[in-house]
Amino acid sequence: MDNQYSIGIISEGVTDQIILEAILVTYLGNKDLPITRLQPKENESGNWDKVFKYCKSDDFKQAFHFLHWVIIQVDTDFMRRKDVPKEYLIDIENLSTTKIIEAFRTLLIDLIGDDFYEQYAQQIIFAIAVDAIECWLLPIYYQDNKAKKTTNCLGTLNQILPQTEGFAIDEKKANYYEKIAKHFKKRDTVVKCSAKNESFKHFLDQLSIILSPPSH
Numbered sequence: 001m002d003n004q005y006s007i008g009i010i011s012e013g014v015t016d017q018i019i020l021e022a023i024l025v026t027y028l029g030n031k032d033l034p035i036t037r038l039q040p041k042e043n044e045s046g047n048w049d050k051v052f053k054y055c056k057s058d059d060f061k062q063a064f065h066f067l068h069w070v071i072i073q074v075d076t077d078f079m080r081r082k083d084v085p086k087e088y089l090i091d092i093e094n095l096s097t098t099k100i101i102e103a104f105r106t107l108l109i110d111l112i113g114d115d116f117y118e119q120y121a122q123q124i125i126f127a128i129a130v131d132a133i134e135c136w137l138l139p140i141y142y143q144d145n146k147a148k149k150t151t152n153c154l155g156t157l158n159q160i161l162p163q164t165e166g167f168a169i170d171e172k173k174a175n176y177y178e179k180i181a182k183h184f185k186k187r188d189t190v191v192k193c194s195a196k197n198e199s200f201k202h203f204l205d206q207l208s209i210i211l212s213p214p215s216h
Helices: 015-027 048-055 058-063 097-112 114-123 133-141 153-164 176-183 186-194 198-211
Strands: 007-010 037-039 070-076 124-129
Touching: 007 015, 015 037, 015 070, 015 133, 015 176, 015 186, 015 198, 037 048, 037 058, 037 198, 048 058, 048 070, 048 097, 070 097, 070 153, 097 114, 097 124, 097 198, 114 124, 124 133, 124 198, 133 153, 133 176, 133 186, 133 198, 186 198
Parallel strands: 007 037, 007 070, 070 124
Antiparallel strands: none
């Protein structure tokens, strides 16, 4: 991929950005890939609500003046909380992964605005992690059915991290995720892990279609 292509990331937190950046650099084969952290910025905190607010903001629209693509990341597990506003609420309990992704995609497009989305649809990539981005990390460490889990993924990850990495994720610290992200240095590893997780694969499929250089 040519260095002229630039990507912005809107995510729930810095740890999500670390994982996404590792995947992007490796999968797209460009260690110098220009990536801008739109939300949260350096030394800021984030959450799903801030992702939603950013998607509705003028800052979101302005980002397309200087970036080629914008990635919007959100975990779906917050929908189980009791304080989610009714206008955002999606009953994820009885939905398949595909249906959850579709429902979140529709919600995010509503926040962006249909007209604006239609104009920039080819430049917007959704990284909707079912149920959390930690689920995308399970195939790094597990070869059995735990690799395909989509609930309690952080807990499952913490069952094996003390033996393999020497720590458990007791809080969302950047250095924990930077160490885990190093496992994504090979494109083959990224592809194999995505094959075990439907929402991970959905994200990669978008990169293949939208970000890969056109064939001649």
